[in-house]
Amino acid sequence: MRPSVFRVVAKRWDCGWELHIEDVGVTQVKRLNNAEETVRDYIALDRDLDPDSFDVEITPDVGEELGRGIAEAKRATADAERAQERAAKKNRRVAGLLRQAGLSGREIALVLMVSPQRVSQLLSPGDKSGLLRRYGGRDAGREEVPGDKRRLA
Structure with a gap:
């Protein structure tokens, strides 16, 4: 069974944001506002899914x-x-x-x-x-x- 929600932790680094997609992998973006589209594309390619067939929940990690x-x-x-x-x-x-x-x-x-x-x-x-x-x-x-x-x- 495929998850209907993919959880992502966005971690800030010098060149932008690392996007840690739970049980999928890691990708990156320069700006957080581009994270969802990038994550959807990554998951769609990795899992052979339609990019609109699942939800994405992004949690920015800005430090304690x-x-x-x-x-x-x-x-x-x-x-x-x-x-x-x-x-x-x-x-x-x-x-x-x-x-x-x-x-x-x-x-x-x-x-x-x-x-x-x-x-x-x-x-x-x-x-x-x-x-x-x-x-x-x-x-x-x-x-x-x-x-x-x-x-x-």
Whole structure:
């Protein structure tokens, strides 16, 4: 059985990046942004596969110290996203209570110090997922493209 995901560790060196493809081999690129295409071509030739028939997961190895810094930054980002989600939930709740108390959308906007558009979003009954994911959180700017097999770990 052939793996559906090939894992790659990209290691920095003087002339670019060494790409260590698990259970396949090693190749190299000058720039990390070219790694996926190079890895796909390498695997396709080595394993006689269609380059689009598998996923590639690339993990850049930037060293222990920088790796710790990256991990800390990612944790801080995740913590901030969770805090924003909690804040959005509280804002939705209080906006609903203000509406029940008879305030208009514009009045709610003034009280909460947000835009009237944001009040509309907060009061929207269909929006329980958290606007953050769509407009400012972890998935912002990411659109899933059918057939796109790229993943950067």
